[in-house]
Amino acid sequence: MSQAHHLDAAFAALADPTRRAILARLASGEAGVMELAQPFAMSQPAISKHLKVLEHAGLISRGRDAQRRPCRLEPQRLQQIAEWIECYRRVWEENYSRLDDYLQELQCKELPSNGPQPKKLRTNKLRTREQRRDIKKAGNHRSSR
């Protein structure tokens, strides 16, 4: 199965509350079908169907013991979901970093041109070419005195 198919299957599998509850149970250790069926008002075949979906999605694996076939959590797939959060974080970290710069620019604009400079001007890059020239001139003027 391709990675995209695995992701598709994982999304579909996680969309169901019973399957999420099964995963939560397996997070505390492996279990057989009987044990997994116990907390649910569901037949063993119904639970087996859910287990098949989870296994197909790569979220769980099942042991070879023919009688019990214990289920255990496969954390890699859930890891993928954690990676989506990282992508989402990257998007929003970039947004907020642009917002930081823009808010700085907005607050500089709000001050009158001959008024006090904002307390914290982090970099020179927000100053216009004219402002930089004026600053340089002022510096030269002072040093020539």
Add this chain to the structure above:
Amino acid sequence: VTSKKLEIIAPADEPTIITRREVDAPRAVVFDAFTKPEHLRRWLGPRRLTWVVCESDLCVGGRYRWVQRAPDGQEFAFHGQYREIIPPEKIVRTFVFEPYPDDEAALETLTLEEHNGKTMITTLSVHKTIAGRDRHLAGGRMETGMTDGYSRLDDLLLELAVG
């Protein structure tokens, strides 16, 4: 610098995403930056995307729509409706990524708290289902341009969502 850390909470058993981030500006300025199109165009969305549409009718019941285009021509479009507006502290609005139907809309609450001239920005998005929430998180892949191999995913998820 630690206060500038972006906090993201996406609980495994609830269809929500919470983000928190502090910025160095009074909240009136932040409120404008989040609501006025001329401001949004300057900071929202990855740099590699260009704005195509940025409209906002800032009143209760008013709608907004954003469309951005990637260098390869792919467009990302979002829209929603304002439900509650309390300047400069709170906005409640719906949020829809356009390939998905309106009844899949998430409800977003933006809260701005000001302390000593700095503003803590908190966003809460409540999705209809955990799958919808996860899909929204996974949307980050597309916006960061990491779509390789995943192009079918969203079509399939749409099928699943519609049933």
